[in-house]
Each structure stands twice: as C-alpha cells, then as structure tokens.
Amino acid sequence: MTLTGLARLNEADAREARALLLACAAVPRWAEQIVQGRPYADVETALTAARAAARPWSEEEVDAALARHPRIGERPQGADADAAHSRREQAAVDGVDPETARRLREGNAAYEERFGHVFLIRAAGRSAAEILAALEERLTHDPATERRIAAEQLREIAVLRLQKELA
Ligand SMILES: NC(=O)NC1=NC(=O)NC1=O
Numbered sequence: 517m518t519l520t521g522l523a524r525l526n527e528a529d530a531r532e533a534r535a536l537l538l539a540c541a542a543v544p545r546w547a548e549q550i551v552q553g554r555p556y557a558d559v560e561t562a563l564t565a566a567r568a569a570a571r572p573w574s575e576e577e578v579d580a581a582l583a584r585h586p587r588i589g590e591r592p593q594g595a596d597a598d599a600a601h602s603r604r605e606q607a608a609v610d611g612v613d614p615e616t617a618r619r620l621r622e623g624n625a626a627y628e629e630r631f632g633h634v635f636l637i638r639a640a641g642r643s644a645a646e647i648l649a650a651l652e653e654r655l656t657h658d659p660a661t662e663r664r665i666a667a668e669q670l671r672e673i674a675v676l677r678l679q680k681e682l683a
Pocket residue numbers: 585586587588592601602603605606634635636637638639640673
C-alpha cells in the first residue's frame with residue numbers, strides 16, 4: 517500500500533519514517549526524535565515539531581548534515597533520496613550562462629576556503645541571480661555569522677523537504 521501525505525510519516529514503519537526524515541537532514545538524533553513524536557495531528561503540527569527539534573542541532577550535527585549537500589551549481593549525483601531533493605531544489609541553477617556558472621564556482625571555492633564548509637542556501641524558490649548575490653554577500657561575513665546562517669538554512673531546507681514529502 518502506498519502511503520501518501522501525513523500517513524507517510526505517521527503510518528510508515530519506524531525505519532521508513534526515519535529514512536524519510538534523514539533525507540530531509542542527515543541528523544539521526546533529530547530523525548529519531550520526530551519518529552518518536554508520531555502520530556502528528558496534521559502536517560502543520562509535524563512541521564512545527566520538526567522545526568523546533570532542529571533548533572538545538574550541535575556543531576557536529578550541522579557539520580555532518582552540511583557535508584551531505586552538494587555545492588550550488590554542481591549537479592547533485594546519486595540515487596539517494598536527498599540527492600533527488602537537491603536536484604529539484606537546485607533546478608534554478610541548471611543551465612545558467614557561463615559567466616554565472618563561473619562566478620558560482622569561484623564563489624563556492626572562496627567560501628569553502630574562508631569558512632571550511634560548503635556554502636549552503638535554501639535554493640528552492642530562488643533564482644540563480646539571487647543565489648549568486650547571496651553567495652557574494654555572505655562571503656563578506658565573519659565565520660561565526662556564517663555558521664549561524666548556514667545552520668539556519670539547513671533547518672529551512674530540512675523543513676521544506678519534509679513539507680514536500682508530506683504534501
Ligand atoms: N549548497 C547548497 O546550498 N545546496 C543545496 N541547497 C538546497 O536548497 N538544496 C541543496 O542541495
């Protein structure tokens with residue numbers, strides 16, 4: 517039986533529900549916490565719980581989850597569920613003009629050089645130009661600010677992915 521919508525979280529067996537959540541953010545403690553909170557009365561309640569449970573992610577959890585995200589502009593490879601999410605989210609930067617592609621590549625490299633982790637942005641709903649502007653603006657931040665912003669974008673992506681899964 518194919519489960520749809522909220523049932524995909526509430527009625528799936530724990531292993532499947534955990535896998536669905538891990539594709540939203542590779543933070544096992546968070547996935548387990550959401551699984552334990554089942555059943556959720558409605559999608560909004562589930563998303564609110566996911567957002568609240570994501571707030572206290574540790575530095576290590578943020579680093580591990582960041583490592584799962586392909587660079588913006590690099591076609592996400594792989595058959596894993598999170599790669600499929602990335603491909604959909606990054607559609608805006610598919611087939612950009614060479615100049616934008618070059619500036620994204622150079623910006624990503626400069627960002628990783630300066631901050632030691634991938635530039636992460638909630639790409640869904642943003643144009644390539646908006647993403648590039650954010651990248652070039654965020655390059656001017658100090659490391660602590662960027663850690664905070666990257667963690668916030670990670671939470672936003674996780675909740676958006678869950679919302680998509682439960683739609
Ligand atoms: N480096 C990134 O920002 N990657 C991503 N942002 C998204 O919204 N999905 C990704 O894979």
